Amino acid sequence: MRSNCCFVNGRVVNVFSGEILKQEVRVSGERISYVGPPTDTHDGNAVYIDVKGAYIVPGFFDAHAHADLFYNPFSYADAVLARGTTALFNDGHDLANAVGVDQFLNIIRQLEKINLSFYTGVPAAAPPYPGVEGNELWSEADIEQAFELENVLALSEITPYLRLIHGDSRLIRRLDLAMQRGKRVEGHTTGANVEKLNTLARMGVTSCHESLTTEDVLNRLRLGYHVMLRHGSIRRELPRLAEAVQQVQRFDTSRMMLVSDGIFPDHLTSWGNMDWVIGEAVENGIDPIRAIQMATINPARYFRLDHQIGAIAPGRLAHIVVVERLKTPTPRLVMAKGKIVAESGELKIPPSRPPTDCLGMGDRPFRITNLEAGTFEIRCQASDQPIPVIRIVNQTVTDIEAHPIPASGGIYRPQGDIVSAVLISRDGKKTGKGFVKGFCDGLGAIASTIAHETHGLLVLGQSPSDMARAAHRVLEMGGGISLVHNGDVRAEVAFPMGGICSLKPVPELAREIRHLHGFLRELGCTLEYPLWTLGFLSFTSVLKARITYEGVYDIKAGQIIFS
Numbered sequence: 001m002r003s004n005c006c007f008v009n010g011r012v013v014n015v016f017s018g019e020i021l022k023q024e025v026r027v028s029g030e031r032i033s034y035v036g037p038p039t040d041t042h043d044g045n046a047v048y049i050d051v052k053g054a055y056i057v058p059g060f061f062d063a064h065a066h067a068d069l070f071y072n073p074f075s076y077a078d079a080v081l082a083r084g085t086t087a088l089f090n091d092g093h094d095l096a097n098a099v100g101v102d103q104f105l106n107i108i109r110q111l112e113k114i115n116l117s118f119y120t121g122v123p124a125a126a127p128p129y130p131g132v133e134g135n136e137l138w139s140e141a142d143i144e145q146a147f148e149l150e151n152v153l154a155l156s157e158i159t160p161y162l163r164l165i166h167g168d169s170r171l172i173r174r175l176d177l178a179m180q181r182g183k184r185v186e187g188h189t190t191g192a193n194v195e196k197l198n199t200l201a202r203m204g205v206t207s208c209h210e211s212l213t214t215e216d217v218l219n220r221l222r223l224g225y226h227v228m229l230r231h232g233s234i235r236r237e238l239p240r241l242a243e244a245v246q247q248v249q250r251f252d253t254s255r256m257m258l259v260s261d262g263i264f265p266d267h268l269t270s271w272g273n274m275d276w277v278i279g280e281a282v283e284n285g286i287d288p289i290r291a292i293q294m295a296t297i298n299p300a301r302y303f304r305l306d307h308q309i310g311a312i313a314p315g316r317l318a319h320i321v322v323v324e325r326l327k328t329p330t331p332r333l334v335m336a337k338g339k340i341v342a343e344s345g346e347l348k349i350p351p352s353r354p355p356t357d358c359l360g361m362g363d364r365p366f367r368i369t370n371l372e373a374g375t376f377e378i379r380c381q382a383s384d385q386p387i388p389v390i391r392i393v394n395q396t397v398t399d400i401e402a403h404p405i406p407a408s409g410g411i412y413r414p415q416g417d418i419v420s421a422v423l424i425s426r427d428g429k430k431t432g433k434g435f436v437k438g439f440c441d442g443l444g445a446i447a448s449t450i451a452h453e454t455h456g457l458l459v460l461g462q463s464p465s466d467m468a469r470a471a472h473r474v475l476e477m478g479g480g481i482s483l484v485h486n487g488d489v490r491a492e493v494a495f496p497m498g499g500i501c502s503l504k505p506v507p508e509l510a511r512e513i514r515h516l517h518g519f520l521r522e523l524g525c526t527l528e529y530p531l532w533t534l535g536f537l538s539f540t541s542v543l544k545a546r547i548t549y550e551g552v553y554d555i556k557a558g559q560i561i562f563s
Contacts, residue, residue, distance in 0.1 A: 004028050004043060005338075010051040010322070015058060015297040015311050018289050025056055027318040030338040035312055051322050054332060057292055058311050059086025059319030060274035063299035064157075064186070064209045064228050066262035067118075068095035069450065069535075070493075070509065072501035073107065074352040077116040079506040082342040083273040084331040086319035087117035087309050089299070091186065093156040097126050098455045098498035101142045103362025105149065107354070112151055114352050115336040117309055117317065121156035121186055122146040124174040127454045128160035128540050132548040132560065134425055134454060137364075143174060147181045153303050154184035157209070159453070159541030161189055164203050165196055175204040184303065187225065188541065197223050207302065209261055212237065217244035221255060226302045229294070231277050232260035233267045233529065234396065238277075242284035249290065254301065258294045264529065266510040272330065279328040288326035351505065359497055360478070361426075366449070366499070368428040368457060371471050373464035376422050376445075378433045380407040388552060388561045389418060390545045392438035395528050396536050400545045400554060400561070405435060414462050417441045421547045422467065423538055424457040434552035434562050436460060436537060440525035444485040445470040449499035450535040456549065458538060481531065483516060485523070491516040 007025040012035065014021055026034035026046070065088040067076040073090060080088065096104045104122075111118040122143055127133035146152045155178045158164065163171050178185050187208035189200060201223050209228035211217045212235075220227045221244070229245070231238045245253055258277050272279075274295050281291040300310025309317050322333040334342040341349050381387070386402035393399050405412045412435075414420055419439055423432045440446075445461030447470035457474065461467040466484040473482040473489055479499025482492040493512045495501055502509045513531060520530050527533050540546045546553050551563025 004046040005049055006043065006046050007049050007051055007056055007320070007322070008038065010054055010056040012312050013055055013057040013289060013292055013326070015289075015293045016313070018293075020055070020289070025312055025320065027320075027335070027338050030317055032312065032314055032316050032318050035314060049333075051333075054322050054324055055326055055329075056312060057321050057323060057326075057329065058296040059309070059321050059334070059336060060084050060278070060295045061087040061299040061310060062260050062274050062295070063089050063257045063302060064230070064259035064261050065090050066094065068092065068498075069262070069500055070265055070495075070502060070513070070531075071506065072354055072497050072503060073111055073118065074114065074354050075502075075504070075506055075509075077111075077114050077118060078347055078352050079268055080273040081116050081334060081336060082331075082345050082347050083275050084321040084323075084329065084334050085116070085274045086321070086334065086336045087119070087300075089119045089121070089153060089303060091156045092120040093123040093126060093453060094455070094500055095498055096123050096156070097137050097453055098364060098500045099362030100364045101138060101145070103358070103360075103498075105146060107358045108149055108151060110355055110358055115339060115341050115349065117319070117337075119151045119153045119303065121154040122152055124155040124158055124178075124185075125160050125163065125171060129553075132550040132553050133540060134430065134549055137454075140174060140177060143177060147178075147183060152183075154178070154186050157186040157188040158205060159188045159539075161187070161192065161196075161200060161205075164205075165199055172203060179204045182304075189220070190542070194219055194223075197225070201225065209259055211241060213240055214244040214247070217241055217256075218247070221248065226255045226257065228257045228259040228261075229281075230259055230261040231280050232262050233264040234261050234532070236280070238280050238284045242281065242286050245286050245290070249287070253290060253294065254298055256294055257298045257302065258291065264513070264532070265506050266514050269507055269510045275329050275331060282327045292326065292329070354497060354503065359503075361498060364426055364498075366426050366457065366475055366479070368424055368426070368475065371468050373468045375431075376420060376459060376461070376464040376467035376471075378412045378420055378435075380410050380412050387435070388545070389435045389437045390421070390537065390547065390552060392436065392527070392533060395533055396539075396542050398537070398543070398545050401437065403435075403437065419443050419460045419462050420464075420467070421537065422459045423451060423547045423549060425454075425549050426456055430549035432547055432549045432551045432563065434547050436547070439527065439530070439533065440520055440523050443523060446481065446483045446534065447471045447474045448481045448531075448534055449474055449479040449495060450481070450531075451538040452535050453539060455498070455500055456538075458534070458547070460534065481516065483519060491519045
């Protein structure tokens with residue numbers, strides 16, 4: 001229930017002027033109606049909230065989130081609301097690719113009704129490289145249809161940006177369409193030099209969240225990009241990037257934003273969300289008010305929403321967070337759209353649940369049949385000859401190494417820390433095979449329907465029978481992850497929404513992931529976050545080798561090197 005209210009005895013952080021002002025804030029319905037000196041007028045119909053000297057700041061805005069991988073967007077929204085994130089832009093390409101156009105747009109329409117202001121992108125390149133990853137999942141007509149929705153703000157990050165550099169006319173037309181419709185174009189320009197950055201900016205790319213160094217930030221900023229400084233589960237960049245903020249802060253930091261680029265469920269329950277990111281920015285030398293600007297008004301301006309959100313100002317949606325300290329802005333109270341939604345980290349509203357018409361696989365069901373141990377065997381091509389193997393370097397990056405793989409009966413029998421990798425398309429028509437080094441010694445099998453970005457069925461292991469068992473179990477669950485060892489299912493996580501999203505509340509999902517990771521570590525896995533590394537083995541826009549439906553793909557060479 002929304003009602004008129006008034007915050008009194010607070011210190012308002014003004015993100016327009018950089019001041020902290022002793023003011024009262026009045027809210028009428030969903031919107032802020034007055035910000036200024038205390039008035040003598042007493043509204044008998046209003047609820048007065050005495051914040052007792054605490055700071056009143058705008059609700060936080062994560063300008064590049066991933067709310068649809070592991071989580072479902074509804075549960076994710078609840079979890080981050082409790083930590084003061086009242087608006088977010090979800091990159092969106094994972095769920096869009098997993099469920100197809102109609103179901104994705106249905107979900108986005110439903111998300112317009114929740115308390116958090118939820119915005120999204122739609123994929124321009126789905127999959128990134130159709131030649132090895134299957135047919136296009138989104139047409140230009142589909143993108144145009146999506147752009148009719150008010151909360152679709154952009155094309156999702158263009159991970160295969162080299163297609164633009166090489167003049168891919170199909171992809172260029174999609175950027176032209178976005179610009180014609182006044183939409184943003186999210187960049188993913190890892191490793192791009194100044195010449196390539198010029199080309200991408202000229203074609204319409206408006207932002208990038210992939211800076212790894214201060215020079216990366218400055219190169220993008222100088223060319224007119226809106227630069228997102230990433231700090232989350234995938235990469236924690238602020239210790240390297242905060243210097244860029246300090247270098248330009250005397251002039252203008254309005255085109256710089258703090259983003260999470262995804263915080264995993266077990267990290268979210270322990271670290272927090274944008275409140276944690278802001279705290280990390282301050283810890284790395286960024287002024288607290290500037291850090292708050294970078295997580296409120298700056299993303300609102302970037303997405304052309306500053307007339308609606310991003311500030312404590314009249315006419316804006318009443319997205320308000322009350323905090324005791326600016327350096328570590330853990331919320332004491334959170335208001336979203338004029339409603340108190342959380343206090344002291346606890347949600348005070350009924351949990352958001354995906355409507356039943358949002359569940360399942362949409363128009364991309366799994367039609368994989370006749371899975372048996374033989375499906376996961378890789379026939380020996382040349383006895384005793386080294387073959388190219390995908391070697392895991394870190395959480396996201398891989399390399400290529402040549403290794404001899406033992407064989408018997410004409411079948412490769414990987415040992416030690418080398419496992420077979422099999423990726424099957426959802427329609428069952430394509431199967432790519434290869435080998436991966438460095439995931440887990442002696443792994444029986446792990447199967448997953450999170451296989452970034454097309455989300456087929458990905459299975460790793462050394463035991464073909466365990467691999468078949470894990471694959472069957474995942475399909476029985478309607479999508480998810482299953483770990484099988486010596487014929488027994490040892491851990492699993494169900495992802496019945498699109499094969500990539502759990503329906504569980506975030507704390508319960510976090511416990512399931514911790515349990516699965518715990519068993520992998522008992523087997524000897526030393527990876528920082530095994531489930532992310534697993535899902536990224538099929539991601540063709542990060543160096544150097546990936547498993548695709550055609551086999552092992554060398555990204556730099558642009559060719560299949562083992563199939």
